[in-house]
Amino acid sequence: MELALELRKLLGDEIIADDPEVLAAHSGDKWFAARQPEVVVFAKSTNDVSKLLQFASREKIPVTARGGGFGYVGGCVPAQGGIALSLMRMNRIKEIGFADAVAIVEPGVFTAELKAAVRAQKLFYPPDPASMKDCTIGGNVATNAGGPRCLKYGVTRNYVIGLEVVLANSDVRARHYLLPSLPPAKPLKQCRRSSRRDSSHLHWRSPIISHWKRRDAMLAK
Numbered sequence: 001m002e003l004a005l006e007l008r009k010l011l012g013d014e015i016i017a018d019d020p021e022v023l024a025a026h027s028g029d030k031w032f033a034a035r036q037p038e039v040v041v042f043a044k045s046t047n048d049v050s051k052l053l054q055f056a057s058r059e060k061i062p063v064t065a066r067g068g069g070f071g072y073v074g075g076c077v078p079a080q081g082g083i084a085l086s087l088m089r090m091n092r093i094k095e096i097g098f099a100d101a102v103a104i105v106e107p108g109v110f111t112a113e114l115k116a117a118v119r120a121q122k123l124f125y126p127p128d129p130a131s132m133k134d135c136t137i138g139g140n141v142a143t144n145a146g147g148p149r150c151l152k153y154g155v156t157r158n159y160v161i162g163l164e165v166v167l168a169n170s171d172v173r174a175r176h177y178l179l180p181s182l183p184p185a186k187p188l189k190q191c192r193r194s195s196r197r198d199s200s201h202l203h204w205r206s207p208i209i210s211h212w213k214r215r216d217a218m219l220a221k
């Protein structure tokens with residue numbers, strides 16, 4: 001049976017696309033390499049991703065995850081063809097907790113959108129890739145993105161305290177860490193100036209999910 005037809009039966013018509021414009025739009029990133037996938041799946045939930053990976057792993061069909069498609073190294077190019085898995089419809093900010101400075105987000109949230117949302121609650125999410133208006137938290141975690149602020153505050157990994165991931169065999173695993181890895185050492189003067197709530201941390205849901213746990217516990221030491 002044709003791949004798109006099988007996937008429509010498995011996941012529903014609404015999240016499957018195989019028309020030429022959509023395939024072309026999901027064949028590359030900002031690098032020069034490109035290859036068209038056979039089908040694009042726009043997952044809307046962890047369950048969609050898990051069902052897709054179970055099918056693809058059984059049928060031995062390559063799957064390439066994709067966020068904003070704003071990478072510079074061809075990471076989301078479906079080099080083996082097969083299925084492009086877009087996480088752009090998993091774009092909800094599920095929770096931003098002021099008290100513990102933890103956000104729970106889905107992977108397709110734009111980085112700039114998360115930054116604005118936490119700022120509205122008087123929190124601060126430091127990672128600032130120049131592409132932040134177009135790239136996603138999922139892509140940031142996969143590439144460990146940083147920006148000018150990384151010199152002082154660290155990169156994406158320093159703000160991830162938990163992930164929910166879907167393995168290739170379709171198992172869903174959630175891992176939570178007590179503290180994020182430490183950002184680069186700061187001069188003592190800057191440490192003293194840091195407020196207890198100078199940053200928020202993420203917990204994101206789905207194929208890439210992160211918890212960002214309280215950095216204030218770390219700063220209090």
Ligand SMILES: Cc1cc2nc3c(=O)[nH]c(=O)nc-3n(C[C@H](O)[C@H](O)[C@H](O)COP(=O)(O)OP(=O)(O)OC[C@H]3O[C@@H](n4cnc5c(N)ncnc54)[C@H](O)[C@@H]3O)c2cc1C
Pocket residue numbers: 029030064065066067068069070071072074075076087107128129130131134135136137138139140141142143144145146147148207208
């Ligand atoms: C103009 C411009 C400026 C940039 N500036 C910076 C910068 O300052 N700092 C920096 O670090 N980078 C920068 N980048 C590179 C890029 O924006 C980052 O790598 C960003 O993290 C990519 O995110 P994305 O959502 O576009 O991911 P994509 O390009 O879609 O994917 C990148 C990689 O992540 C994987 N991936 C994406 N989402 C998921 C998911 N949910 N689960 C599993 N894997 C996933 C893909 O398979 C791929 O391997 C820049 C790029 C451009 C074009």
